[in-house]
Amino acid sequence: MKQRRFIFTVSLLLFIITSSCPQTNSPEDPSIRGIFTASTPCSQGTRPLPGIPAGVDCELIKWNLVLYQDKSTKAPTTYTLHCSYGMAKQGTRGFIGGGKKIAMEGPWTIMKGTASNSHSVIYQLKDNKTDKAISFLRIGNDLLHLLDSDLRLMTGTAAWSYTLNRLRNE
Amino acid sequence: MKSSLIAFATVLCSLHGKPLTAQTAAADNKISVSGTYRPIPTGPSLFGVFQGRPPCQGIAGQLQLPTDIPCEMLKWSLILYREPLQLQPTTYSLSIVGGGDIVKQEGGSYRQKLLEGKWAIIRGMGSDPDAEVYRLETGRPGKYLYLWKGDENVLFILDEDKTPRVGNEDFSYTLNRVVLKQGQGKLK
Numbered sequence: 001m002k003q004r005r006f007i008f009t010v011s012l013l014l015f016i017i018t019s020s021c022p023q024t025n026s027p028e029d030p031s032i033r034g035i036f037t038a039s040t041p042c043s044q045g046t047r048p049l050p051g052i053p054a055g056v057d058c059e060l061i062k063w064n065l066v067l068y069q070d071k072s073t074k075a076p077t078t079y080t081l082h083c084s085y086g087m088a089k090q091g092t093r094g095f096i097g098g099g100k101k102i103a104m105e106g107p108w109t110i111m112k113g114t115a116s117n118s119h120s121v122i123y124q125l126k127d128n129k130t131d132k133a134i135s136f137l138r139i140g141n142d143l144l145h146l147l148d149s150d151l152r153l154m155t156g157t158a159a160w161s162y163t164l165n166r167l168r169n170e
Numbered sequence: 171m172k173s174s175l176i177a178f179a180t181v182l183c184s185l186h187g188k189p190l191t192a193q194t195a196a197a198d199n200k201i202s203v204s205g206t207y208r209p210i211p212t213g214p215s216l217f218g219v220f221q222g223r224p225p226c227q228g229i230a231g232q233l234q235l236p237t238d239i240p241c242e243m244l245k246w247s248l249i250l251y252r253e254p255l256q257l258q259p260t261t262y263s264l265s266i267v268g269g270g271d272i273v274k275q276e277g278g279s280y281r282q283k284l285l286e287g288k289w290a291i292i293r294g295m296g297s298d299p300d301a302e303v304y305r306l307e308t309g310r311p312g313k314y315l316y317l318w319k320g321d322e323n324v325l326f327i328l329d330e331d332k333t334p335r336v337g338n339e340d341f342s343y344t345l346n347r348v349v350l351k352q353g354q355g356k357l358k
Binding site: 037038039041047062063064093119133134135137139140142143145146147148149150152153154155156157158159160161162163165166167168 | 193194195196198199200201202204221222223245247296298300320321323324326333334336337338339340341342343344345346347348
């Protein structure tokens with residue numbers, strides 16, 4: 001009896017572990033619409049993500065955005081967004097002090113057309129925690145560009161832009 | 171019962187209402203200031219100055235720029251001029267640091283290329299026949315540099331087939347309008 005209980009418990013634990021192991025995100029996974037990365041500016045006036053405190057120094061944000069879709073219908077489902085932010089470390093691509101992390105997740109949707117351009121395709125991401133949203137203009141199949149509150153393109157700096165680039169398998 | 175209905179309605183509205191936006195307010199979406207040691211172009215014929223750091227890959231080959239190995243990005247500074255009355259495009263000047271000829275300076279050297287010529291506005295890019303594209307002559311017959319106008323302040327570098335180039339996690343093929351101010355520093 002004890003042995004059966006032991007075998008059952010171990011089997012159950014193994015099942016839970018294997019079921020909950022996160023899938024490695026691959027751009028070729030049919031449930032993934034795309035993985036987009038970028039290094040964008042950050043300043044007192046332009047903190048496009050919720051959760052970056054007003055008093056923290058920030059000049060650079062590194063983005064990793066995964067957009068998921070329904071495998072059959074290709075309809076948007078959810079996203080995950082992992083960012084690092086802080087002050088850029090001169091001579092490197094990293095941050096002073098390693099930077100700070102921030103994460104968002106939630107549903108995303110596609111909107112077609114804006115007041116200024118009826119052909120625009122806009123991706124809107126909603127954060128489950130804060131109920132806030134950020135929007136991107138889709139540019140072709142491989143680029144997303146961050147928008148401001150009036151759905152205009154965010155203007156970057158001499159060093160960094162607000163364009164996210166699709167990650168491809170090399 | 172009434173308070174329950176009110177609570178339910180409140181929850182329902184909060185679930186289906188428009189989400190609070192986290193986007194940067196339009197008022198804060200501003201043109202940035204960039205320092206330069208060169209004379210700052212001014213006057214009614216100046217259309218704008220655009221800067222960015224596109225990856226080396228692809229564009230260096232298209233423009234036939236020799237680069238060091240490795241080459242991760244190029245520093246671009248593009249000045250566009252136009253006729254002041256009818257606002258037609260005239261000439262441009264594109265400074266590219268990181269590719270081109272070797273320039274020696276005290277303490278080291280760097281690569282730089284200066285492209286100059288005429289530019290024009292054409293229509294059409296991929297599936298968008300109305301897209302406004304800037305076509306810059308490169309000095310090689312039949313060879314152009316194409317830039318898609320995202321808006322007045324943002325340009326996207328295209329390839330020779332007028333397809334947007336795709337950057338990486340560090341650098342994008344995007345140029346941003348800047349305001350120049352006299353700065354100090356190395357000759358670049």
